Amino acid sequence: MLRVTVVGAGGYIGGELLRLLLGHPEIEVAGAVSSRFAGKRIDGVHPNLRSVTDLSFCAAEAVGECDAVFLALPHRVAMTQMDHWIQRSKLVVDMTGDFRLDDTEVFQRYYGEEHLAPQLLADFVPGLPELYRERLRAADLISVPGCMATAGVLALYPLVAHDLIDLQQGAQFDARTGSSGSGATAGPANLHAERSGAMRVFAPTRHRHEAEISRHLGLPAAMTATGVEAVRGVQTIGHATLRPGVDERTVRRAFREQYAKEPFVRVVAHQRGIFRYPEPKILLGSNFCDVGYALDADTGRLTVIGALDNLVKGGAGNALQCFNIRMGLPETLGLTFPGLHPL
Template sequence: MTRVAVVGGAGYIGGDLVRILLAHPEVDLVAVTSRSLAGRRVDGAHPNLRGLTDLTFTDPGRLGRCDVLFTAVPHRESMGQLGRFAALADLLIDLSGDFRLRDPAVYAAYYGVEHTAPGELAGFTPGLPELYRKELAGADRIAVPGCMATAAILALHPAAADGLLTGEVTVDARTGSSGSGVSAGPENLHAERSGAMRVFAPTGHRHEAEVAQATGLPTRMTATGVEAVRGVQVLCRVTLAEGVDERVLRAAYRRHYGEEPFVRVVAQKRGQYRYPEPKLLAGSNYCDVGFAVAPGSRHAVLIGALDNLVKGGGGGGVQSLNVRMGWPERTGLGFPGLHP
């Protein structure tokens, strides 16, 4: 069995990661860390895990060596502790934003601080198997993309890779409250968030840079918080290249994603759920993508949806682990979501 530990397991992404790893047949989850909850039971912070584990949180300073280390810590913490994390495991999978961008100048522009380990950025492979499966097979350091970035990248990828788009992309992203994390501030109290549709990033959201980096497209992004707890949905407004119509677009999606285990093309002519809907994806590792083309024009909307804590977080990390270790990609990730 592969010995796995999670640093920062008290948060929402850490909790879902622990949930997935406990049921993974190839791994032995040996430790979950938390500074504030050290010595207390993991299922106290994550009550859905009652009866599934007797693990208690370990103080991060007392963590021993393992085979694989997941880091689900706040942004800016991973880069400061990279040397220590790397000494604890041969394979490091980071779920923070610290190693997602390759250019330190771009990182500084979007995160507001200088990167403290700029020379290490090129050593991380993006944890997005749909685009980087070959690279992940030999990677020892993996950086899982952000949740809204993952949805937008997967929605855009077939058209971008096939040269079907022209001009700038505008990404309109909506996210549930769990995306703010377990320690979110007063603006995310139920009394403030309930019933609201808050535009918290009208311009320059951090995931904008990830989308541009992965697709090669000039990108502008807006992010809005909605009343849902889980889920991300992105609407990517694009201009199709000359001669590209819905038939060409659909063929590109089928060609790129026909064999993908966790991407489904949802673009139907009728039905209640004709386009990607995050409600159906809660708890699952799927990203549904779709599209709509305005009749008689070159304007199109490319749509992506996922669970921000699974495919956009811990599940994406476990999928990358499966690819890296040569295990079947669906291992531990079979939950299909819920309806209703």
């Protein structure tokens, strides 16, 4: 059994990761670190785990050596603790934004402060199996991308990989996210009385995930982000310009070829039906990312759509998928739940 620790286990991402790890046949949860809840039972904070575990949260000082550490800390905290966890684990999987960007100037521009561990940036492999699977097989440090970045990258990547869009013109993304994306300690803006019924634009320009999209796709990207009345789920709508002569059949073939062997990406672009385009609602709890597209043949304007559960494929599930790859385990182990319908 592989011994793993979750740091920041009291939050939504930490709780989702515990749910997945506790059901994984090759993993023993050695520690669930929470500064807020140390000494309290896990199922007192994550009630869905009742009868699944008798473990309690612990302090960081109580954690010994283990095979992997997953960091579900707030942004800007992981980089202050990284040296500590590297000494205690063979593998560190970071789910914060601290190591998602490999350029200190870009990091400062989007996060508003200087990076505190710049010497480690080049050592982190992006935790996006669909683009970096071979590098993940030997990675000791992994940085899982943001949820909206993952949906946006996977939606547009087939067109970039097959050289079907004009990279110089870049891409524009409009992202919608549920309230869990703000975390378990979110402020007044996420009170039910304020969030209910709202479609709140919280990042009209320069959302930090656009920098990740630019890094992974190699093009200029702009993103707006809106909070919608949902708890879980992310949907991104992206716009790009096709190269002259590219038709719908070529686009369809690029998507099919790119994701034919990917276990957790499904191409959804049907002519009719309620769910003919990617919809987060049917993905809740699953590690799938559904991607689709629509093409205006007269203008060459391409719209791509990505949808996922921000806590799973957008966070904890993607982290576990990377862990499986790194440890030489079946990639889908512990991640086969398909989602629910109706919900």
